[in-house]
Amino acid sequence: xxxxxxxxxxxxxxxxxxxxxxxxxxxxxxxxxxxxxxxxxxxxxxxxxxxxxxxxxxxxxxxxxxxxxxxxxxxxxxxxxxxxxxxxxxxxxxxxxxxxxxxxxxxxxxxxxxxxxxxxxxxxxxxxxxxxxxxxxxxxxxxxxxxxxxxxxxxxxxxxxxxxxxxxxxxxxxxxxxxxxxxxxxxxxxxxxxxxxxxxxxxxxxxxxxxxxxxxxxxxxxx
Numbered sequence: 001x002x003x004x005x006x007x008x009x010x011x012x013x014x015x016x017x018x019x020x021x022x023x024x025x026x027x028x029x030x031x032x033x034x035x036x037x038x039x040x041x042x043x044x045x046x047x048x049x050x051x052x053x054x055x056x057x058x059x060x061x062x063x064x065x066x067x068x069x070x071x072x073x074x075x076x077x078x079x080x081x082x083x084x085x086x087x088x089x090x091x092x093x094x095x096x097x098x099x100x101x102x103x104x105x106x107x108x109x110x111x112x113x114x115x116x117x118x119x120x121x122x123x124x125x126x127x128x129x130x131x132x133x134x135x136x137x138x139x140x141x142x143x144x145x146x147x148x149x150x151x152x153x154x155x156x157x158x159x160x161x162x163x164x165x166x167x168x169x170x171x172x173x174x175x176x177x178x179x180x181x182x183x184x185x186x187x188x189x190x191x192x193x194x195x196x197x198x199x200x201x202x203x204x205x206x207x208x209x210x211x212x213x214x215x216x217x218x219x220x221x222x223x
Contacts, residue, residue: 060093126153162214
């Protein structure tokens with residue numbers, strides 16, 4: 001479709017969680033572009049206990065073993081500040097892999113302060129919507145964060161991007177990297193569906209290659 005990099009995850013409907021071992025392995029075998037894997041053990045908030053921390057550390061180790069190019073991490077304290085001790089462990093576990101700090105950043109109490117903490121961790125990329133539901137809404141905040149970051153790290157705009165607004169977001173924020181799920185609903189091919197299973201949805205949401213192509217074309221038009 002034209003993407004430069006893949007962030008692999010599952011459970012898109014709830015913001016994404018770490019994909020299965022099989023999904024990571026197959027993606028690594030089939031992709032010729034950089035593969036980053038989301039490290040998030042569950043939906044919900046980004047404040048994690050010791051068991052969840054151990055799960056994340058093992059998932060990162062597994063990604064290293066499979067030859068992934070990077071991981072996407074993040075964790076907060078109960079007071080919505082970057083959980084520096086845990087994040088340092090996650091960064092250490094990643095070793096030579098590249099790292100993106102995910103949208104736990106947007107849930108932080110003070111985004112400029114959180115940016116400085118991410119810089120301190122040595123992470124070179126933050127995925128952010130500027131603390132809003134969409135990157136379009138948070139464009140002004142993102143533009144300020146881009147200026148604050150300078151050359152120390154990259155802000156990657158994400159959330160709610162589509163072919164119609166991605167160009168404007170890129171121009172307004174100054175973000176040189178953009179992130180989109182390019183999602184579409186896939187219809188079940190089942191010819192029979194048990195009517196007794198009320199509430200069981202056989203359809204699902206996944207990334208659509210045509211939507212990725214549309215995003216690529218919109219960005220290419222920017223020159």
